Amino acid sequence: MKSTLVLLVSTVTMLVGCSGASGPDGGKPAPTTTTSASAASSVSSVAPPALSTSVAALPSAAPPVPLASAAVLPAPSASAAVAPPVEEVPMPKVTVKNIGMHIGGGPNDDVTKAPIHRSVEPHFDEFRRCFAKVEDQKKGGDFGVDLLIEGKGGKAQVTHPRTALKGEGFKACVVAVYEAIEFLHPKGSKKTMVSYSIRFTP
Secondary structure, X not given: OHHHHHHHHHHHHHHHHHHXXXXXXXXXXXXXXXXXXXXXXXXXXXXXXXXXXXXXHOOOOOOXXXXXXXXXXXXXXXXXXXXXXXXOOOOOOOEEEEEEEEEOOOOOOHHXXXXXXXXXXXXXXXXXXXXXXXXXXXXXXXXXXXXXXOOOOEOOEEEEEEEOOOOOOHHHHHHHHHHHOOEOOOHXXXXXXXEEEEEEEO
């Protein structure tokens, strides 16, 4: 009986000593559950806040720009017709000269007429080419027009073409030559009406 009581007291003493056992550093060990909860709390306090920006709100990348396809030039067709060279019409055997000029309102001196002469004479060969359209090129004739020239010069207004020479397109050809001339400005730089006549002599 006495030995049984001693054994019971020894067992209780061992249990009490085990419950008060110190940790490795001499202190009481912290409960595992409490330490885990504290660690979790510390981690949550330093964790970065959740991103509030949704993925859909982020700007989407611009779609790739397609590369311009290289222009494909059509291969020249072997059967393409080649334009024949323009055959120049032989210069007719005819001379052209001025036979009269009258300046409306005058004066009709050489100094006043000079700018008109210098403007028209360089185009005499063009008038000669027009003569190729005359029906009977063995006969000569005259051609007159009225020219209204601006004070600053330039192209003139051509009116009242007159001639006895016949030929399809002849009159229109001569008028077109006059219309293409860049006239020098008349004397005094004022608008001037001029009657101008040339003669075709085969």
